[in-house]
Amino acid sequence: MMIHIDHGRIIDPANNIDRIGSVYIEGGKIVSVTDEPAGFRPDTVIDASRQIVCPGFIDLSTRLRDMGHSRKATFKSEVIAAAAAGVTTLCLQPDTVPVIDTPAVVELIKELAEKADYPQIYAVGALTQKLEGTELSSMLSLKQAGCIAVGNGNQPVKNLLILRRAMEYAASHDLLMMFRPNDFWLSNNGCAHEGAVATRYGLPSTPEAAETIALAQCLELAELTGCRVHFGQLSCKRSVIKIHQAKKYGLKISADVAIHQLHLTENDMMPFDSAYHVLPPLRTEADKQYLRKGLAGSTLNSICSDHQPHDLDAKLGAFPETEPGMSSLETLLPLMLKLVTQHAITLEQGIACLSANPARVLRLESGALTPGFSADVCIFDSELDWQVNSENWKSQGVNTPFWGQTLKGRVTHTLQAGKIIHRL
């Protein structure tokens, strides 16, 4: 199968490319960018004129539900959403039901991924058994079964000694730890940011310190243990400052931010709208601006969707009783483009944060249009307006605060390993 993507604006940050040209694909691999290979006879030509051609997006934090949560969403429903979002690789967080803490569950996930015709789903293995935070999981077995990293999802590790041991063990097997910093006690079952809005509405709230203290502790342990750590879904200014200092100091760490944290603040969640219930909670305008700055200055190197589809019932209730999380794959690209139009980051940075940078975090040969790499390609029209409505929406979870809004920027084609998995 040969595919010729013709006359698009190719933006490939890893290879420093930004020019109008063609991408040539054969046998599921990129064979050439710009120069036509000799004897290339394409089966398919995609006209990409007035569109942007870039590496397929890599999402570092996704929930696809399924298995014990198939009422919320299934692999089948969510991979269609992922394809429509230009996402070609995604990391499944370990808090599935059952938890990803045995090779058998990893195998089950691979099977479900294959059945859904979307093979590039990487499982993040549980750091501790059943994510209970007390006993180490069989990390080596999980790695051998195909886990790309280990982590404890949103669950706390019982104490710092266990976290230290887990990080030492992960480091022994050269496993990346994905860590969402959150001190269980300080977070105090909060569902909103500890600030003026939570105070006005009497909502149980979580201070930034719940995140920054856990982050600071983990940074110390990263130095002590030598474990590679990727910090996920950071939400506040002081976390960005801590990551910046730690990187300057030379620690092997990286960090991402969920796309909604770059656009929404505590002020958007009034009054009691459960679509805005996320963890970590939406914080202040100052935090949002600093997260954007962190992205522009490469302190934060990736943007994740933090996709968490829910069934309707999960979001029907008084705010604190609803389940946290947004369905956010399909808004990923338009919200990234909005950062560009608002001059928070450049288009190249935005694409890198969704492709080359997360590939580097995961040590994947992907996230770039390098000849020989798997042909994971996203083609999008940055000017196309579309409405978030049931006609356009693919995810089974409709829990997005952007429902009904018109967004700019839409994926027209997605190729995964040279196969067209989405066409608008």
Added chain:
Amino acid sequence: MTDNLQLNAEGKLKHFLTIEGLSKSLLTEILDTAESFAGMSEHQVKKVPLLRGKTIVNLFFENSTRTRTTFELAATRLSADVINMNIATSATSKGESLLDTIRNLEAMFVDMFVVRHAISGAAHFIAQQTAPHISVINAGDGQHAHPTQAMLDMFTIRQLKPDFSSLRVAIIGDILHSRVARSEIQALNTLGAAEVRVIAPKTLLPAHVESLGVTVSHNLTVGLKDIDVVMMLRLQKERMSSALLPSESEYFKCFGLTEEKLKIAKPDAIVMHPGPINRGVEIDSKVADGPQSVILKQVSNGIAVRMAIMAMAMQAAPAPGRFSGIHTIPGDRHAGSLPACGIHTIPGDKGAAA
């Protein structure tokens, strides 16, 4: 935020969920309407037929004696049919969701829910989800709001100190967990009080409490200076076990209202408490039962104010002043001569409320 959810298309009260977003004139209208009901309790017949044929469900997901009783009395005096449901001990404990409970009650043709719930935002949620003809009155949701308590306190204050603009009010105690405090602060600020001061240790104050429009003091003896109205809040026992306070006795020493400390406030200051009071914890018995205390007046006023709010939310309120001084009120003893009352009345029938 303007909480439009609370108002109908004509800008009239539809639900009563929070003080926030309601105008000074609407709050004043509630107080004026309550005034017209206030004399009624002393009459032989304590009823008006404003809500005859209407069904009101007291939906209490949390236990309460005072609030539920005054709501029930208020509804009865408006001639509504009242059903008390203690959900704390029934349906939800069988796993039924809040929404299912509401849907089931809707199916029984009710006209109004009076809701108390332990979770902030529950009353908003019910108001958003319920059938359009049903009004929702918030009788306290989590740590968010208790707007009828705030209005009955405003009513009590106005009876004794009619000019809000000259008032300095201190709210003392567990502001962090108090829905009463949040609603009082909003009501006092909307009605134009000169100052609302909160007095508590840091552990009992929410983050950015100043953003609510209050001044802050951590010291009762300093904080009571120049105060016209002293509002005490109940201290829950579990605050000690969750490490917010060391002991009841230390709390009483620092923040308990005694006769001696009350002298720091203005000589004519009044003392209020939403109840139930913890004698010897937040307030000394001598103050609670003393001449400056208006605690029982608050309870009595609760009925008139809740009558006013229920009648207004059902668009059945009389013009202010209509019932004051009138002795012959058509009540239940005339019911037999009125058509379409009792079991024949269809809820929602406009004729029944006229």
